[in-house]
Amino acid sequence: MRKDIMERMKLMKKENIEPNYAELARIYQCDYRTVKRYFESDGTLKERRKIPSKLDDYKEAIVEKLEMSCTYMSIFKFIQKRGYEGKYTILREFARSIKIDKTNKATIRFETNPGLQAQVDWKERLSMTSRQGEVFEINVFLMVLGFSRMKYLQLTLDRNQDTLKSALINGFKYYQGIPKEILFDNMKTVVDQSRSNFQEAVINQTFYEFAKDMGFAVIACRPYRPQTKGKVEALAKLMSRLQPYNHEFDTIDQLDEIVRMLNDDLNTDLSYATNKVPSQLHKIEKEYLLPLPNRELLDNYLTKPITRVVTKEAMVTYLNNKYSLHPNYIGKTVVLKIHDDHLDMLSDGVVITSHRLSSRKFNYQKDHFIEILKSEAFAHKSDDEINRIAEKNLKLYDKL
Structure with a gap:
């Protein structure tokens, strides 16, 4: 016996509400005649003896897979791997009944009026x-x-x-x-x-x-x-x-x-x-x-601006890729503007650097990289040495 339907019908009778059998059938996923039978009963419907089915333990999973538009055969193979021992025809008959109900619900709900x-x-x-x-x-x-x-x-x-x-x-x-x-x-x-x-x-x-x-x-x-x-x-x-x-x-x-x-x-x-x-x-x-x-x-x-704080590595991140700036801007907030396949970085309304948008993870401009090296452990080295180190490392970054 469907106690949920029975309780709903009792409440509707108490409030003198005339039920919409078709709509309630869609809500409770049953035949409209079932709803009508509960409404017209005196509240003492005899509970029918339920015959166990090999499918009972898998019905919830079947409905979920049907809602994902899986085929009957793919669902059959899926539940077989989870211990189902019944025949394909049992699943097919159950799935067809669910499929019909699901199709009706979708059609009613989503064929919309103009502008809705x-x-x-x-x-x-x-x-x-x-x-x-x-x-x-x-x-x-x-x-x-x-x-x-x-x-x-x-x-x-x-x-x-x-x-x-x-x-x-x-x-x-x-x-x-x-x-x-x-x-x-x-x-x-x-x-x-x-x-x-x-x-x-x-x-x-x-x-x-x-x-x-x-x-x-x-x-x-x-x-x-x-x-x-x-x-x-x-x-x-x-x-x-x-x-x-x-x-x-x-x-x-x-x-x-x-x-x-x-x-x-x-x-x-x-x-x-x-x-x-x-x-x-x-x-x-x-x-x-x-x-x-x-x-x-x-x-x-x-027109909300895109802003970034420049990291200690003198980089900002855009779409998971990093782009360099002069190390003088470390810790400062810059505004990003994207146009014509380029990423501009602005400070106080002035463009301070521009990069071509790239799929590379690290995008350094050579002069930025050299300034970063000078501000770190390579400050004691000559400009030529720093330039060679920069070129070598930039080639490695290009391969990443």
Whole structure:
């Protein structure tokens, strides 16, 4: 007997609430007739004798793997290694019943009205190689509107919260408006406590304030529920279109242009989900989007400087790679600005040095390295000796 359903029905009777059998069946993952039977009973339903199944100990794991879109056979092999001795057909019949229920829930929840919802995700740590053989590790921010399937893609070099906010704002400008709610998975930049079966997600306070300023509600997606963000994950698969451009670009800026071109292509292709072109449906959807906030508020979120404290080694770290400065700046705070494939470092508003962005772990300029050597144990050596030591060590760093 389902005591949870029985107690719910007793409460609804007490409050004179007419139940929605279909909705309750979805919540309790049972047939609507089961809910109806409990509601119409006098509270003394006879408990049916439960026939044990070889599958009983594995049902929770099966449901979890189904929600991860695993095939029946792969799940069968998985639970066999964990002691399941039953037949494949038993699993298949159980899995089919779960699959049907899961599909219905996803369809009902996520076929959205115009302007209601967008979904966000990242294509993470994608390695792309330039014509010169330099490897760039990039991320691609992905946002898609639920009704039109209009996509916004943006190349980023990190996935921190400021980058996420900037990408969202750029997406809102691209869409010419803001959806009423945005669905995220449990990104650490969005939630402080992940959502699970037992607790609701706790939204990061800083991000909550940003969302409130923009006017959208934050919806945290439960982990291991891929159907709840299927539109974005389907889009992530389309990022395979980027792979043919390996060895076809020279700079990070050119790679950014390729991502923008890909974005335009995706929005003018026919969507399999709607059988429509996203850019055409967007003409309808944008009328339902919330208006953009005032420019001053947007600019405030877009112009926050990136700062670093110069280490004792006269280095600053950007995207896990180190870049050198003159040792006079050790202990001081500098501002980083990225443009045209270069990293500029500023002190008091003045550019003090500039590096080309690189995938190398250590990036020294020769004059910086020489000054560092002079300030350490090599101060007693001649300039020629220090110069030779610097050249030798810089060659070693280039090989790292």
